[in-house]
Amino acid sequence: MNDTIRLGDGTSLAYRLDGAADKPVLILSNSIATDMTMWDDNVPVLARHFRVLRYDTRGHGRSGAPPGAYSLDRLGRDVLELMDRLEIRHAHFLGLSLGGFIGQWLGVRAPERVDRLILSNTAPWLDGPFEEMIAALYDGKPMTEFAQMFLANWFPARMRETDAATMARFHAMIMKTPPQGLAGAFAAVRDADLRSVLRLIDRPTLVIGGAHDTVTLPEHSEQIAAAIPGAQLAILPAVHLPNVEMARAYEERVLAFLGGSGS
Template sequence: MIHYAVDGPPDAEVLVLGPSLGTDLGLFDAQVAGLADRWRVVRFDLRGHGGSPVVPGPYSIADLASDVVELLDHLGVRRFHYLGVSIGGAIGQWLALHWGSRVLTLTICASAARFADPPQWPVRAATVRAEGTAAIVSSRTGTWFTEDFAAREPAEAERLLDMLRATSAEGYAGCCEAIGTFDVRSELSAVTVPTLVLAGADDPATPPELVREIADGIPSARFEIVAGSAHLFTAERPEIVNTAVAGHLTRRVHA
């Protein structure tokens, strides 16, 4: 079973947080601080990331979503809100399509219905299997977070990069292969879950126009751009994200 952490009131509605490629559940420390007073927050590590076991790849998004369902069944959680970043957002789309009756709301951050340049993902997987995740650490500043953030919050930027350094080569590569084969563009109209889609204004990995395709495909989905942020805006601009997410979850409750 994948590694997880649970915070917040045991009798509250559950909010599941799915991390991005190369990070672990610590990506969401600011969401726990801002949201775990009102929701029971469940965070998890992807295969081969953080404290989760290293499983030989390749993986599929269906495999990774099944890991989440297995975890929630273990915890006795039937229905839940879900927020995912990047590959975590792809997992969220899969959950909404295949386990939609269990999903109360969906929040997708810096993700895609099909990620850009699918052929480059197996190439990146091969690079990391040969050289380890250290081979790509230097490319993450400016992609994961803006240069301004790195200068303003160097300790936090380094904490995020340390997650990548600690990620197993096989876990990272297997997830790359899952990203490269993911494509639900033709299926999004079947999503009936109340959905909020967020994009980083300065994100080169999943630029706003790519992320917007998710919102355009899901009936009645809301789309917002997070100013002054790159790919990991849950960590770079948590005050904006937490406010948007709390509003989204609360609107569902009031409805």
């Protein structure tokens, strides 16, 4: 079921529900420059065990893309507003990359809404040329150049050379991302720094990293897992989107942590 809600600030947020209504809810949060369809390969398996709730982060997909800088606080509150509107008191949460930043925020700021937390291919803080990329977006730099950058960062060379269908699917996602939405999300990552508060997360947590990830390094995953009491760490032989690159192994690790049966 696809639908949208109107958030408190007037922005529309698109979402989709899959799986039986009597199953525990698992929320999936997408990476920057993608939309909820980045999880298409995984939902058939996950929806056997969970009521899977996906949404397009503001600035992405079918959600609204208001101008200006977004904040991690705003992105986190978007999730809470969505849960409130759908009358979901608590849920498991799996966020990848930007979605993992949002997951960290939820673990710190709204732990009572989170059952189990999975932080995938993310970091508590990132240093990068965000100001330059934001300026380039507002100056009209072609999205094709950003698409080339993202695909090179997300997938191994062999996959980019041999899996034309997947590359075309993700290239289309990037090209559909509104430039001001991408700029707003870059600002949220630029300004985020959760290093000093990660230890406050008290939810059962699994941290997934990619051994060959050059965006959010394996060391970032190790840093998060070391800071969160009792967190588990899994480093997979993948780049930045292991849910796509090695979907079955990724799903097995997620289900093992969540209990498989949805419990």
